[in-house]
Amino acid sequence: MALTYQQSKLVKDTIPALREKGEQITTSFYKTMLQNHPELNDYFNSVNQKNGRQPRALTSVILNFASNINHTSELIPKLERMCNKHCSLGIQPEHYGIVGKYLLGAFGEVLGPAMTPAVLAAWERAYWLLAKMLMGREAQLYRAFAAWPSWRAFQVDRVVREAGADGDDIYSFYLVPRDGAPLPRFLPGQYVSLRIRAPESHLQARQYSLSDAWREDYYRISVKRDEGARYANSVSRSYFHPGLVSNALIDHTGPGSVVELSHPAGDFFFDVANNTSAMPVVLISAGVGATPMVAIANTIAATQPGRAVSWIHGSRRSVPFEAHVARLRRECQPAFRAAIFKSRPAPGDVPGPNAGFDFVGRVDLARLDQDRDLHLRSSGAEYYICGPEPFMVDMADYLRTRGVGPERLKLELFSTGELALKS
Numbered sequence: 001m002a003l004t005y006q007q008s009k010l011v012k013d014t015i016p017a018l019r020e021k022g023e024q025i026t027t028s029f030y031k032t033m034l035q036n037h038p039e040l041n042d043y044f045n046s047v048n049q050k051n052g053r054q055p056r057a058l059t060s061v062i063l064n065f066a067s068n069i070n071h072t073s074e075l076i077p078k079l080e081r082m083c084n085k086h087c088s089l090g091i092q093p094e095h096y097g098i099v100g101k102y103l104l105g106a107f108g109e110v111l112g113p114a115m116t117p118a119v120l121a122a123w124e125r126a127y128w129l130l131a132k133m134l135m136g137r138e139a140q141l142y143r144a145f146a147a148w149p150s151w152r153a154f155q156v157d158r159v160v161r162e163a164g165a166d167g168d169d170i171y172s173f174y175l176v177p178r179d180g181a182p183l184p185r186f187l188p189g190q191y192v193s194l195r196i197r198a199p200e201s202h203l204q205a206r207q208y209s210l211s212d213a214w215r216e217d218y219y220r221i222s223v224k225r226d227e228g229a230r231y232a233n234s235v236s237r238s239y240f241h242p243g244l245v246s247n248a249l250i251d252h253t254g255p256g257s258v259v260e261l262s263h264p265a266g267d268f269f270f271d272v273a274n275n276t277s278a279m280p281v282v283l284i285s286a287g288v289g290a291t292p293m294v295a296i297a298n299t300i301a302a303t304q305p306g307r308a309v310s311w312i313h314g315s316r317r318s319v320p321f322e323a324h325v326a327r328l329r330r331e332c333q334p335a336f337r338a339a340i341f342k343s344r345p346a347p348g349d350v351p352g353p354n355a356g357f358d359f360v361g362r363v364d365l366a367r368l369d370q371d372r373d374l375h376l377r378s379s380g381a382e383y384y385i386c387g388p389e390p391f392m393v394d395m396a397d398y399l400r401t402r403g404v405g406p407e408r409l410k411l412e413l414f415s416t417g418e419l420a421l422k423s
Contacts, residue, residue, distance in 0.1 A: 002129070003069065003122065003125055003126060003129065006118075006122075007121070007122035007125060007126070008069050008070055008122075010118060010119050010122040010123075011066050011069050011119075011122050011123060011126050012066060012067075012069060013119075014066065014111070014114070014119065014123070015063065015066050015067060017111055017114060018059070018062060018063055018066060019063065021110050021111065022059035022062060022063060023052070023055050023056055023059050024110050025059070025062075025103075025106045025107060025109075025110045025111075026054075026055035026056075026058040026059050026062070026103075026106070027052070027055045028106040028109055028110060029055075029058075029102050029103050029105075029106035030044070030049060030054065030055060030058075032102050032105065032106065033098065033099070033102035034049075036102070037098055038202075040095070040098070041202040041203075042202055042203040042204075042205075043089050043090070043091065043095075043205075045204070045205075045206070046198065046202075046204060046244060047243065047244050061082070064078065065126070065130055066126075069126060072129065072130075072133065075133070076133070076137075079133060079134060079137070080137070080267045081266075081267050081413060082134065083134055083137040083138050083141060084141065084265040084266050084267055085207070085265070086134065086138055087138050087141040087142055087145070087262075087263075087265055088191070088192070088193040088205075088207060088262045088263070088265040088266075089193055089205055089262070090150055090151065090262065091138065093135050096131040096134075096135060099131075100124070100127050100128065100131065103127065104120065104123060104124055104127065107120070107123060108120065141265070145263040146184075148184065148263045149263070150262070151195060151260040151261070151262060152177060152179070152260065152261055152262070152263075153177070153178040153179070153258055153259075153260055154175040154176060154177055154178060154219070154258070154259055154260070154261050155175070155176050155177075155178050155256065155257070155258050156173055156174070156175060156176075156253060156254060156255050156256065156257045156258075156259065157174040157175065157176045157218060157255060158174045158255055159171055159172065159173055159174075159253075159254060159255065160172045160174075162222055162320045162321055163315070163318040163319060163320040163321075163322070169224060169225040169250065170222055170223065170224045170225075170288055170320045171222065171223055171249075171250050172211060172220055172221070172222045172223075173220065173221050173222070173223065173249065173253070174218050174219075174220050175218055175219050175220070175221065175259065175261065176217065176218045177218075178258065182216040182217070183214075183215070183216050183217070183218070183219060184263070184264070185214050186210055186214055186264035186269075187264075187266075187269035187270065187271060187272060188210070188213060188214075188269060188270050188272065188292065188295035188296040188298070188299040189209070189266065189268045189269035189270055189292040189295060189296055189384065189410075189412070190209070190210060190264045190265060190266040190268070190269050190292075191207045191208055191209045191210060191264065191265065191266045191292075192207070192208060192210060192219065192221065192261045192262055192263070192264050192265070193205045193206065193207050193208075193261065193262040193265075194206055194207075194208055194221065194245070194249075194259055194260070194261055195259065195260040195261075195262075196245060196248060196249070196253070196259055196260070198244055198245070198248070199244075199248075204244055204245050205245070205262075206245040206246065207266075208221035208222070208223060208291070209221065209222075209266075209291040209292040209295065209386075209412070210264060210291075210292070210295050211291040211292070211294050211295055212294060212295055212298055213295060213298040213299040213302055214299070219261070219264075221291070222288065222290075222291045222294075222320065223246050223249050223250060223288075224246065224287065224288035225243070225246060225247055225250050226243025226246045226247060266412075268292065268384070268386070268410055268411070268412040268413070270296045270299065270300070270382075270384065272299060272303060275382075276304070277380060278306075278307060279378060279380035279381055279382065280307070280308035280309070280310065280375040280378050280380075280381040280382075281296070281300060281307065281308070281309045281310070281381070281382050281384070282309075282310045282311075282312070282373075282374060282375055282381055282382070282383045282384070283296060283297060283309065283310070283311040283312070283313075283384050284311075284312045284313075284363070284365075284383065284384070284385045284386075284387075284395050285311075285312070285313045285314070285385070285386045285387050286313065286314040286315070286363060286386075286387030286388060286391045287314070287315065287316075287320075287387055287388065288320065289385075289386035289387035289388075289391075289412065290313055290320045290321060290386075291320075291386075292384075292386055292412060293311060293313070293384065293386060294321055294324065296384060297309055297311060297328060297336070301328065301332050301336065305332065305335065306335055307335060308335055308337075308375065309332075309335060309336050309337070310336075310337045310338070310339070310372075310373050310374065310375065311325070311336070311337070311338045311339070312338075312339045312340075312341075312363060312365070312368065312373065312374075313325075313338070313339075313340050313341065313363070314340075314341040314342075314343065314362055314363035314387070314391075315340070315341070315342055315343070315357075316342065316343050316344045317342065317344050317345065317346055319340055319342070319356055319357060322356050325338055325340070326356065337372065337373060338358075339358050339359065339368055339373055340356065340357040340358050340359070341357065341358070341359045341360070341361060341362060341363045341364070342357045342359070342360060342361075343360075343361055343362050345357070345360055363391070363395070365395065365398045365399070366398070370402075374399075374402075376399075376402050376403065376404070380408075381404075381408065382408055382410070383396075383399055383404060383408055383409050383410065384410045384412075385409065385410065385411045385412070386411070386412035389413070392411045392412075392413075396409050396411060
């Protein structure tokens with residue numbers, strides 16, 4: 001199935017054109033495929049289609065693959081995130097034939113005469129090489145899901161507001177399986193896909209981190225209101241492409257409502273079974289990025305209560321899980337430490353031990369105790385980072401410049417495109 005030398009060269013020779021026109025190709029691909037196969041709208045994020053994020057992510061994947069066409073084995077770790085997401089959405093082998101048809105068609109449409117029969121044949125072979133790598137790993141994941149390979153009905157048991165000020169609205173949903181069967185274990189940090197029917201009549205799924213340690217009777221997710229991209233001038237402000245599923249959950253999904261969940265998945269996690277080290281764990285988050293950190297912190301507190309955990313978090317005005325973090329500080333000291341930043345504290349808010357936060361401003365790792373908070377002297381400390389992508393890049397870059405190797409940095413990325421760190 002491997003490409004010949006000439007085919008690999010032909011694929012690589014298209015990289016300059018892909019860099020220039022890649023997003024045009026992927027936009028055309030999605031438009032044509034979804035027009036001819038409207039049932040596939042159930043698998044794709046309609047908001048990310050409108051704001052261009054999904055075409056950009058696919059362009060990144062294509063470029064990464066083309067650049068590494070002679071070293072495909074090195075792509076396997078990078079494709080793990082994609083395989084997990086595919087399985088959480090229920091992507092099946094038959095979908096790859098449809099995608100290949102319309103993707104290669106978009107190549108020809110946009111690249112024109114440059115897409116010669118030889119180049120088309122090379123890319124067709126390259127596509128199926130990638131597709132078979134993905135399908136093979138996804139088959140393994142589906143087997144691991146065992147009796148829960150598809151969507152499963154859950155009922156909302158209760159909803160709890162975790163934070164709510166100046167756009168920081170975060171609500172926890174306690175979800176109970178309608179079939180009453182015990183829930184499988186998951187690795188703290190992983191997510192589920194949650195699916196509802198969108199107002200425009202097709203199904204929409206989104207990924208939400210599980211925000212508590214495992215229990216067999218319910219799962220908890222925590223959802224932030226997504227106002228969309230903000231535009232403001234001197235007289236008004238407005239928002240573009242607001243979150244569809246998150247806002248519907250917060251505004252219209254209460255106790256008794258039924259939603260569908262997929263099996264827990266994701267390559268960002270604290271490995272409970274194989275991580276019994278006494279080395280410190282540092283959790284760094286911003287906004288709703290706190291959700292997987294709660295699951296990790298709660299799991300370590302329950303299974304390794306003496307292990308050092310440092311949680312650094314940034315919020316605007318309100319801190320999610322504020323009372324819970326305060327309880328961990330009281331009950332798990334000295335093992336558990338927290339450093340909370342608020343970038344827009346309310347008038348009169350003063351940081352301090354009893355104020356619920358410690359610093360004013362955005363998260364700045366340089367302001368922290370480099371040993372007690374960041375454990376930079378520990379060669380085995382592990383770092384888990386979750387938040388907006390620019391935040392994660394900044395945090396990871398700071399740690400890298402202070403000697404933390406990439407094998408000790410774990411970032412939560414829901415998009416399937418590659419996020420590049422500074423060199």
